[in-house]
Amino acid sequence: xxxxxxxxxxxxxxYGKAAIDQAARLIGEGLPVAMPTETVYGLAxxxxxxxxxxxIYEAKGRPSFNPLIVHVRHLDQARQLGDFTETVLKAxxxxxxxxxxxxxxRKGDAIPDITTGGLATVALRCPAHPAMQALLEATGRPLxxxxxxxxxxxxxxxxxxxxxxxxxxxxxxxxxxDTERGIESxxxxxxxxxxxxxxxxxxxxxxxxxAAGVPAAEEPGRGIQSPGQLARHYAPSKSLRLxxxxxxxxxxxxxxxxxxxxxxxxxxxxxxxxxxxxxxxLHRAEASGKPGIAVAPIPHEGLGLTxxxxxxxxxxxxxxxx
Ligand code: TXA
Ligand code: MG
Numbered sequence: 213x214x215x216x217x218x219x220x221x222x223x224x225x226x227y228g229k230a231a232i233d234q235a236a237r238l239i240g241e242g243l244p245v246a247m248p249t250e251t252v253y254g255l256a257x258x259x260x261x262x263x264x265x266x267x268i269y270e271a272k273g274r275p276s277f278n279p280l281i282v283h284v285r286h287l288d289q290a291r292q293l294g295d296f297t298e299t300v301l302k303a304x305x306x307x308x309x310x311x312x313x314x315x316x317x318r319k320g321d322a323i324p325d326i327t328t329g330g331l332a333t334v335a336l337r338c339p340a341h342p343a344m345q346a347l348l349e350a351t352g353r354p355l356x357x358x359x360x361x362x363x364x365x366x367x368x369x370x371x372x373x374x375x376x377x378x379x380x381x382x383x384x385x386x387x388x389x390d391t392e393r394g395i396e397s398x399x400x401x402x403x404x405x406x407x408x409x410x411x412x413x414x415x416x417x418x419x420x421x422x423a424a425g426v427p428a429a430e431e432p433g434r435g436i437q438s439p440g441q442l443a444r445h446y447a448p449s450k451s452l453r454l455x456x457x458x459x460x461x462x463x464x465x466x467x468x469x470x471x472x473x474x475x476x477x478x479x480x481x482x483x484x485x486x487x488x489x490x491x492x493x494l495h496r497a498e499a500s501g502k503p504g505i506a507v508a509p510i511p512h513e514g515l516g517l518t519x520x521x522x523x524x525x526x527x528x529x530x531x532x533x534x
Contacts, residue, residue, distance in 0.1 A: 220380060220381060220382055220383045221380070221383075222375060222378065222379050222380055222381070222382055222383065222384070222385060223383065223384050223385070224371050224375065224384075224385045224387050225384065225385075225386060225387065226386075226387050227248065227342075227343040227386050227387060227388040227389075231343075231384075231386045231387075232343065232346045232347055232350055232386070233350065234384060235247065235256075235347050235350075235384055235386055236347060236350035236351050238383055238384055239256065239257065239258055239264070239347070239351045239353065239355070240258075240351065242257070242258065242261050242263050242264040242267065243257070243264065243267060243382075243383055244256060244257040244264065244267050244268045244271055244382055245257070245347075245382065245383065245384045245385075245386065246360040246368075246371070246374045246378065246382055246384065246385040246386065247341075247343055247344050247347055247355075247357065247360075247386050247388075248341055248343050248344065248371075248386060248387070248388030248389070248391055249283075249339045249340075249341045249343075249344045249357070249391065250310070250311060250339060250340045250341045250391060250392045250393050251311050251339075251391060251392075251393045251394070251395060251396050251397050251413070251414065252359045252360070252367040252368060252369055252391055252393075252394070252395070252396055253359065253360040253361075253367075253368040253369065253370070253371070253373065253374050253385075253391065254283070254339075254344070254355075254357030254358065254359060254360055255268050255271060255272065255357055255358055255359070255360040255378070255382065256283070256344070256347065256355040256356070256357040257355065257356055257357075258351065258353045258354075258355065258356075259280070259282045259283075259323055259327050259353065259354040259355055259356035260322050260323060260324065260327075260353060260354065261324075261353075262324045262326045262327075262487075262488035262489070262491075262492075263484055263485065263488040264356075265280065265324070265326045265327050265356050265488070266326060266484045266485075266487035266488040266515065267484060268280065268356060268357075268358065269487060269515060269518050270381075270483070270484060270487070270514065270515045270518075271378060271381040271382050272358065272361070272362055272363050272378075273362050273363045273514075273517075274358075274363045274518055275363060275517060275518060275521055276518060276521040276522060276525075277326060277329050277330075277487075277518060277521075277522050278329055278358070279327070279328045279329035279331050279334075279335060280327055280328070280329075280335070280356040280357070280358050281313050281335045281336070281337050281356070281357060281358065281397070281399075282323060282327065282334055282335065282336050282337070282354045282355070282356055283336075283337055283338070283339050283344060283348060283354065283355045283356070283357050284336055284337070284338050284348065284354050285338070285345065285348040285349060286308075286309075286338060287301075287304050287305065287308060287338065289354060290304065290336045290338065291319075292319070292320065292322070293318070293319060293320065293322060293323055293334055293336060293354060294314075294316035294317060294318060294319050294333075294334050294336055295316055295317045295318075295319050296316060297402065299402055299424050299425070299426055300314060300316060300402050300424070302423065302424045302425065303400075303402075303407070303420055303423055303424040304338070306423040306424070307415060307420070307423065308337075308338035309338045309339055309340035309345065310338070310339075310340050310415070311337075311340070311393055311396075311397040311398060311413055311414040311415060312337065312397060312398055312400065312413075312415055312420065313335050313336065313337040313397045313398065313399040313400070313411075313413075314335070314336055314337070314399075314400055314401070314402075315333050315334070315335045315336075315399065315400070315401035315410065316333060316334060316336060316401070316402075317332060317333055317334075318331075318332055318333060318334045322354070323354070324491065324492070325491030325492070325495075326487065326488060326490065326491055327356050330491055333401070335399060337397055341388065341391075341392075343386055343388045344357075347386075359396060360374045360377070360378060360382075360385075361373070361374070361377040361378070362377045362378060362381075365377045367395070367396060369390055369391045369394045370389070370390050370391070371385050371386075371387035371388075371389075393414045395413055395414060396411065396413055397411075397413045397414065397415075398411065398412060398413030398414060398415040398416075398417070398420065399411040399413065400417065400420055402424070402426070403429060405427070405429035406421060406426040406427035406428055406429035407420050407421050407424055407426055407427075407428055407429060408428075408429050408430065409428070448494055448497065448498045448505060448526055449498065450497070450498065450502075450503060450504055450505050451503075451504045451505065452504075452505045452506075452507065452523070452526050452527040453504065453505070453506045453507070453527070454507050454509075454520075454523055454524070454527055455507075455508075455509045456471075456506035456507060456508060456509075457471060457508070457509070458471075458506075459473070459474075459506045460504065460506065462502060462503050462504045463502055463504040463505060463506040464496075464497045464500040464502040464504070464505050464506070465506050465507075465508070466493050466494075466497060466505065466506065466507045466508065467508045468481065468486060468507075468508040468509070468510055469481030469508070471508035471509070473506075473508060474497075474500070475493050475496055475497065476489075477489050477490060477493055477508075477510070477519075481511075483510075483511070483514055483515040483516050483519065484515060486510065486515075486516075486519055487515050487518065487519055490519055490522060490523075494526065507523055510523070
């Protein structure tokens with residue numbers, strides 16, 4: 213039912229015009245490319261293209277749709293995608309381009325839910341590395357880029373690390389040598405109380421607080437949030453039944469492959485397409501007149517593991533504490 217993934221002979225090319233041109237072409241085709249940044253190598257894809265983002269998850273074998281960092285060329289591009297207060301602008305102007313990721317409310321609908329894990333916020337970062345800057349310029353797109361390693365492996369700081377982890381799963385690694393910082397960017401968000409660190413990184417929270425002119429704050433009762441532990445993913449308010457072969461009368465059916473529905477994740481059982489359509493399908497189900505939602509079985513393999521994880525969370529409403 214699921215077509216086999218296309219095999220990718222993984223090429224490594226030294227950073228230069230030819231490599232960036234090829235990378236930009238691949239990004240335009242909706243494929244992910246490994247790129248050096250000043251922190252770690254990232255697996256970049258067009259952040260506005262749900263299928264391209266689904267292929268990031270597929271290549272990494274990520275067990276769940278963690279929200280991804282969206283890389284931008286400059287502050288102007290960032291301001292099209294997120295809402296910036298004066299304080300946040302101060303921090304961005306001070307540290308960008310550089311290893312600071314800022315979580316802000318999403319603005320507009322250019323960034324799909326699969327990129328943000330369905331959150332109402334988006335994590336934005338303007339990278340300093342010339343290769344990533346060149347790719348942002350060549351594509352004109354914001355680029356989603358998690359660290360370029362298979363899920364569970366450590367973050368890559370050289371092209372050789374990326375190859376070890378993702379050989380055969382991605383078409384291209386742009387080799388920019390060893391990364392300068394070697395650890396992932398500091399992630400912060402700003403609240404009324406000040407700036408909150410969501411992930412430690414090359415910049416200390418005190419530095420960020422100082423530049424923005426606000427105190428370093430902690431989320432009340434939460435302490436430091438480690439990456440991947442975000443609770444507030446999109447969860448439907450309706451009951452969700454998994455592995456359904458047919459809808460009950462009160463249910464909106466989300467089909468897959470041979471199992472037909474009011475809506476289809478993929479007619480031909482393609483998991484990349486299904487992942488790309490998942491969040492939008494849940495939104496349509498939520499908006500439908502039916503009080504319940506049923507979802508066809510999704511094969512428990514490859515990207516299907518990620519889709520099933522997301523569906524299980526939505527079904528148990530583990531995340532409905534808001
Ligand atoms: O240095 C870096 O940041 C590297 C390079 C490639 O830029 N990227 C990176 O991405 O580390 P990734 O996907 O491995 O880490 C993303 C983390 C998630 O685990 C999550 O904790 C946080 O960013 N994140 C993303 N969106 C968020 C959001 N809307 N709210 C809070 N945290 C978010
Ligand atoms: Mg990572």
